[in-house]
Amino acid sequence: MLKVNNLVVKRGPRVTLDDINLSLQAGETLAVVGESGAGKSTLIATILGLLKPASGEITWNGQPVCEAHPALVMQEPRAAFNPVLSLRRSVMEPIVAQGTVLGIGCLERLCARLELPSEMLDRRPNQVSIGQAQRAGILRALIAAAPLVLFDEPLSALDAVTQKHTAQLISDLQSEEGFAALIVTHDIGYAVAHADQIMVLKDGRVEETTDAQTFALNPVSPYCRALRDAAISLGALEAVT
Amino acid sequence: MIKAIGGLLLRAVVVLSGTAILTFALLWHAPGDPAQAIAMARFDALLTEDVIDQVREEVGLNANFWQAFWAWLGPLLRFDFGYSAVTGRPVWPDLWAAMTYTVPLALAGLAIGLAVSLPLAVLATKRPGGLLDRAAVGVASLGAAIPAYWLGLLLILLFAVQLRWLPAMGARTTAHAILPAVTLGLGVAASLTRIIRSGILEARGQPFLPAIQRRGVTERALARDHIAPHAAIPVVTLFGLELAFLLEGAVLVEVIFGRPGLGTFLVQAIVARDFPHVQAVVVVTALAFVVVNLLIDIIYRVIDPRIGAENA
Amino acid sequence: MILTVTGLSAVRSGRTILHPTSLDIEPRGRIGLVGASGSGKSTLGHMLIDDLNAQGHSVAHVPQSPDEALDPLRSMAFHWRETEVALGLQPGSADQAGLFRALSIEDGDIRERPWGWSRGMQQRFVIAMALISSPDLIVLDEPTSALDPVVAAATMDLLSSFLDGKDTAMILVTHDLGLAARRVDRLMVMDAGRLVEEGSTGDILEHPQTPAAKALSAHRNWMALPC
Numbered sequence: 208m209l210k211v212n213n214l215v216v217k218r219g220p221r222v223t224l225d226d227i228n229l230s231l232q233a234g235e236t237l238a239v240v241g242e243s244g245a246g247k248s249t250l251i252a253t254i255l256g257l258l259k260p261a262s263g264e265i266t267w268n269g270q271p272v273c274e275a276h277p278a279l280v281m282q283e284p285r286a287a288f289n290p291v292l293s294l295r296r297s298v299m300e301p302i303v304a305q306g307t308v309l310g311i312g313c314l315e316r317l318c319a320r321l322e323l324p325s326e327m328l329d330r331r332p333n334q335v336s337i338g339q340a341q342r343a344g345i346l347r348a349l350i351a352a353a354p355l356v357l358f359d360e361p362l363s364a365l366d367a368v369t370q371k372h373t374a375q376l377i378s379d380l381q382s383e384e385g386f387a388a389l390i391v392t393h394d395i396g397y398a399v400a401h402a403d404q405i406m407v408l409k410d411g412r413v414e415e416t417t418d419a420q421t422f423a424l425n426p427v428s429p430y431c432r433a434l435r436d437a438a439i440s441l442g443a444l445e446a447v448t
Numbered sequence: 449m450i451k452a453i454g455g456l457l458l459r460a461v462v463v464l465s466g467t468a469i470l471t472f473a474l475l476w477h478a479p480g481d482p483a484q485a486i487a488m489a490r491f492d493a494l495l496t497e498d499v500i501d502q503v504r505e506e507v508g509l510n511a512n513f514w515q516a517f518w519a520w521l522g523p524l525l526r527f528d529f530g531y532s533a534v535t536g537r538p539v540w541p542d543l544w545a546a547m548t549y550t551v552p553l554a555l556a557g558l559a560i561g562l563a564v565s566l567p568l569a570v571l572a573t574k575r576p577g578g579l580l581d582r583a584a585v586g587v588a589s590l591g592a593a594i595p596a597y598w599l600g601l602l603l604i605l606l607f608a609v610q611l612r613w614l615p616a617m618g619a620r621t622t623a624h625a626i627l628p629a630v631t632l633g634l635g636v637a638a639s640l641t642r643i644i645r646s647g648i649l650e651a652r653g654q655p656f657l658p659a660i661q662r663r664g665v666t667e668r669a670l671a672r673d674h675i676a677p678h679a680a681i682p683v684v685t686l687f688g689l690e691l692a693f694l695l696e697g698a699v700l701v702e703v704i705f706g707r708p709g710l711g712t713f714l715v716q717a718i719v720a721r722d723f724p725h726v727q728a729v730v731v732v733t734a735l736a737f738v739v740v741n742l743l744i745d746i747i748y749r750v751i752d753p754r755i756g757a758e759n760a
Numbered sequence: 761m762i763l764t765v766t767g768l769s770a771v772r773s774g775r776t777i778l779h780p781t782s783l784d785i786e787p788r789g790r791i792g793l794v795g796a797s798g799s800g801k802s803t804l805g806h807m808l809i810d811d812l813n814a815q816g817h818s819v820a821h822v823p824q825s826p827d828e829a830l831d832p833l834r835s836m837a838f839h840w841r842e843t844e845v846a847l848g849l850q851p852g853s854a855d856q857a858g859l860f861r862a863l864s865i866e867d868g869d870i871r872e873r874p875w876g877w878s879r880g881m882q883q884r885f886v887i888a889m890a891l892i893s894s895p896d897l898i899v900l901d902e903p904t905s906a907l908d909p910v911v912a913a914a915t916m917d918l919l920s921s922f923l924d925g926k927d928t929a930m931i932l933v934t935h936d937l938g939l940a941a942r943r944v945d946r947l948m949v950m951d952a953g954r955l956v957e958e959g960s961t962g963d964i965l966e967h968p969q970t971p972a973a974k975a976l977s978a979h980r981n982w983m984a985l986p987c
Binding site for chain 1: 796797798879904905908909910911912913914916917935936937938939940941942975976979980981982983984985986
């Protein structure tokens with residue numbers, strides 16, 4: 208279980224995350240939503256150990272979170288890969304880096320689930336579609352069986368139809384593999400449809416943490432209501448009577 | 449902004465003092481006996497140990513490194529360069545006389561470089577990859593590869609020896625300055641053409657240009673108001689390096705064309721181990737660098753205030 | 761007056777990215793040009809703007825992100841004046857105050873450069889510039905994708921109410937049928953460089969005919985909420 212306790216992160220004199228608390232069970236999904244600059248990406252960078260917290264702690268099952276080797280799926284699928292290496296080389300990097308052994312049939316199984324034909328992996332990032340590149344990104348995150356996977360705006364580079372398809376693949380894989388997913392997104396519709404819990408960040412603070420159902424139907428704070436209504440106004444969620 | 453300029457000034461002080469210590473140390477620890485070299489330059493004859501020791505005493509070479517350094521630095525802080533170890537004359541008037549030859553030459557070279565490279569780069573980028581562009585890049589690469597001393601000799605051969613249009617050596621009249629300035633200017637033009645060309649091409653790739661064009665803004669206005677400022681940023685940045693090339697080139701060109709100036713001044717001083725002379729040239733050039741780079745940083749912030757904003 | 765383009769097509773490095781396409785745009789039309797990424801909708805959008813401008817109509821364009829519309833080295837005031845001059849207007853003659861009020865950016869300091877404004881305000885400034893000449897048509901290319909949802913929704917609302925009762929037609933180019941469906945009354949569906957389906961918004965949502973329209977319609981939102 209991921210636990211974040213009283214996390215404070217500063218960049219220079221500016222406090223970018225202020226007193227963040229959260230917990231996330233294996234197999235569960237937490238969506239972190241909020242405007243740009245709310246601290247969503249800072250949270251991911253801190254969990255990954257790229258930023259040092261000013262105070263507070265982040266643990267996975269009581270151990271420092273880095274020992275769980277959390278995996279990351281990035282926002283720009285093509286930019287997330289080294290352009291001169293084949294996707295296969297990049298996808299295998301977590302295995303090489305962590306010195307773990309790839310389970311028998313693991314790659315084949317994941318490829319089949321992610322609808323990535325094996326020969327696709329021999330191409331370079333710019334020789335596949337953006338949707339395929341992002342699925343390869345997900346494959347790289349799951350290949351070393353990370354118990355915690357962080358998704359940084361995983362769908363924002365994809366078109367509306369591909370977004371729904373990819374989101375469903377992530378959810379299905381999660382129920383099969385059992386990893387905990389922390390998804391940073393600005394898309395309230397995605398959060399409502401696929402997350403168990405939704406944490407709303409505003410100016411580096413937690414505005415509200417609720418289950419997705421409550422957020423969609425009865426948002427408590429005015430800010431959350433505004434977010435929900437914007438999603439309806441933009442057609443991400445459809446209000447039916 | 450004021451804070452930023454303060455930071456730049458502080459950096460300038462660090463660069464200047466670093467350069468001063470470093471060159472003093474290099475000169476001090478260079479192999480050979482400096483006292484002997486100075487005495488040779490003074491008396492130009494076979495020397496006895498006594499004379500050399502006397503020189504050593506007089507110039508302060510038997511002090512230790514730091515004592516000698518402070519003895520030199522102290523007066524310098526009052527902008528007093530001291531006296532030549534060889535002639536005993538004050539350094540500043542001789543240095544100033546040398547600079548009155550070199551600075552106009554460098555500026556003329558820069559002017560010629562700009563006058564050639566700017567139109568060439570603009571013409572070349574009319575059709576990137578076209579015949580004109582490839583020709584310009586080719587000529588520029590060739591120009592950058594040709595050393596100034598070779599180009600200078602070719603120009604002397606053609607215009608002074610064959611055609612007899614211009615004088616080859618010396619610095620008596622303005623006509624004497626033409627060949628050296630052209631030699632220097634063509635070298636500058638070669639590198640500036642490439643810098644300006646790539647600056648323009650990069651500026652043309654800015655993502656907002658198609659939208660501005662769709663608003664009905666004319667090609668001319670687009671080039672003047674949007675492409676030129678963006679192209680200027682890398683050009684201004686690389687201008688500091690260009691200055692290095694300019695000074696180095698000026699020194700070489702002076703020696704080739706037998707002109708007095710910083711080049712001759714420096715070469716003579718190094719051979720004679722004339723510490724105060726060498727140090728004076730180093731400090732003046734370092735100062736020129738620092739001032740130009742300071743100006744560049746300020747111009748940079750005027751063109752693109754984001755640069756200052758990000759640092760703050 | 762109906763705006764008409766005929767036989768627009770585009771080939772890029774040997775590949776046809778837009779097959780010959782013709783379409784009519786009614787005054788006050790609210791049209792959604794929808795399709796997956798790579799379907800040719802943006803290409804059609806751009807070609808349509810250039811073609812109609814060449815015909816002498818006034819067509820304004822709002823790109824996806826303010827980064828594609830504003831020069832970071834130039835002030836907002838400069839962009840505004842430049843657009844007035846390009847439209848043949850006397851500088852300062854456009855109703856800047858009115859447009860700024862309509863798009864709720866009257867607090868913006870136009871002496872600032874774009875990055876001194878929030879992205880949402882930059883995007884609304886770009887829309888305000890597009891509306892200076894009361895154009896026959898405004899083409900919005902994924903206008904909300906670079907903005908936070910609350911700001912994006914507010915921007916679309918402000919634009920809709922500004923266009924209400926004006927003759928300016930609007931084309932919304934987007935991959936998101938859900939977004940288009942709330943803002944337009946006619947949809948054009950693009951697939952693989954072709955305009956494959958066209959009809960009223962209701963028809964295409966309820967009875968899509970082509971596979972492309974069916975996919976867009978089936979995935980137009982994340983969830984239906986009973987509220």
